[in-house]
Amino acid sequence: MTTFEKALGLGDDALIAAQRLAEWCSRAPDMEEDIALANIALDQLGAARLLLTYAGELEGRGRGEDELAFLRDDREFRNVQLVELANGDFAVTMAKLLLLSVYQRLLYESLASSSDERLAGIAGKARKESAYHVDHASLWVVRLGDGTEESRRRMRTALDAVWPYSHELFEWYPELRAPWLSVIDEVLTEAGLARPADGWAPTGGRSGVHTEALSRLLADMQVLHRAHPGVTW
């Protein structure tokens, strides 16, 4: 049985990832990339809306997707910290996207055969979109890792910086880590990059403990709805 907390956590992962990716809009290295990141953000937002709507129904207190997205404070968010981290440079964004999208692809793949039909429907839809996200992030990680000395240095630094946050992805789904590692290893090998060593593993996102980065993101994302509750275009 899917719980409110779980639907909320998966929905928050997608929502916060969407918001971060959308920050690149008009700032990406080239126009094609601008469009690509906005498209991936849109896919994440689509999954987030479905998951948060479902979470609201499971909770049964009349909260819809908008209430959940715009009227909760940081401590009430259940996303992993990986998705809230600041975008950094382009390599950091691609490192985050690779770690997240490979996990989401495996997660949605497994949830697509869940006995919870509602969740299975959402996952069955999202898994096909995730495949494109994995492709996109992989291409960039390989291109940067196997590129110039500078791009390689940036890609390695980015991976080292975000790697600790990948552990939290598997708190709810430990069985996904082995298949996840094998996909990640394949990409890193092609990119000529070593897998960062496991060590420090920050945690807390699933119980509402977040980094300062989330508060800043929420301020941006929620200000309009909070200033003008229920406003529509």
Add this chain to the structure above:
Amino acid sequence: MVTAADVVRAVPDPELRAVTIGDLGIVRAVDTDGSRVSVTITPTYSGCPAMDAIRADIASALREAGFSDISVNTVLSPAWSTDWITDAGRSKLAEAGIAPPGRTVSLTLTMRCPRCGSADTEELSRFGSTACKSLWRCRSCSEPFDAVKTL
């Protein structure tokens, strides 16, 4: 006689104007009971921003055709795939300069140029002007073109 299903299937897609939502295969069911019509549609992509417009367009087309009690529901399962696009839809896309998608059973690695038919094309970006399209260029005639992504 024009049925409610005919009316619904003839609604043009708001983003791919060359094809109808019937051509795209996103109409799952049209059930009528007297003047009541219940329509079931499915999104191409879960974040497709055209869904609200499509729902409104279906309702107004049905109202124009004389139906008053209209409901439009969305289902996700089974998930839409580009295989649901009809052959007529594929031809219309090609005529409008948008390369139709390959079949998901075969791995399509290249798109044919909808202008000159050449297979000597390159993908510029896997993501295009809408969620369902990618951006390509023909090396033979230099034409840049959109293609519906295989999903």
